[in-house]
Amino acid sequence: MVQSARSRTVLALYTTADDVQSHRTRLVLAAKGVTYDRIVVTPDERPADLLDLNPYGTLPTLVDRDLTLYGPSVVCEYLDERYPHPPLMPIDPLSRARLRIAALRIESDWLPEIDVVRAGGKPADAARKRLREHLLMALPLFKASKFFLNPEMSLIDCLVAPVVWRLPWLKVDLGKEGKPIMDYGERLFHSQGFARSLTAEERTMRDL
Missing domain, CATH: 3.40.30.10 (Glutaredoxin)
Structure with missing residues (x-):
């Protein structure tokens, strides 16, 4: 609670x-x-x-x-x-490094575009387009496993899922091509943990 x-x-x-x-x-x-x-x-x-x-x-x-x-x-x-249970990082060093690099790229490439969209004005449309391109470039990673880069939920999902949750609110439409990404999101959005993570403001971004 x-x-x-x-x-x-x-x-x-x-x-x-x-x-x-x-x-x-x-x-x-x-x-x-x-x-x-x-x-x-x-x-x-x-x-x-x-x-x-x-x-x-x-x-x-x-x-x-x-x-x-x-x-x-x-x-x-x-x-x-x-709080080691449930663990949210893989055991082997290679998988852990892959997740850390993925998080770094998302922080460097995706999140700045979200900031530009939220600021509004003329640059917002170009930022939406770039964010859409970044997400679609990562499509193979969404298709490869049930979760992002991992068969089990991990720390990287805790970064990716909030981005996917905000896409309708940001007016970023991935189209039919992006269905695996939206399906990924739906697998996480209906969990009790995701619901508990939301603030009142975030709940208004879309319907659970």
Whole structure:
């Protein structure tokens, strides 16, 4: 169960209401079934205690007792090791490296386009087109396995699924060619963990 007051548990997550990286972290916590304090922050109004904890004031920021972590990949991998069941990373080094490289490429290629679309204006249409192309280029990875790059759900799905969830809201249409991607999303969207990861704002992006 997600709580809202930091004093109730030792684990607290400072998160935005609708950012992909914050959603990614919340999805990891939901997949693990971890109880935590969800502290929703408006990006332009950072609370003073967040700046005391994280000198960059970035989100998401995780507080676990006396430990403060930031940087989405750092936070997600820590949570996977801190709460090992179910495991969200493969055992072998090669598969783990492949997932990390995939996450880096998504952060470098997909997420900046989402930011441009959200900002609106003339650049948004070109960013939608580029995001669509990035996703369709990854189509073989969606087709190769039940989950992205892995037969079981992993940390990379916690990044990919929030992107796919937002596509209708971003007005990115993958067409018939992108059906395997949308089918992938539907396999995850109807899980209890995914539902728990959503904020009220994210629920309005599409129907579960």
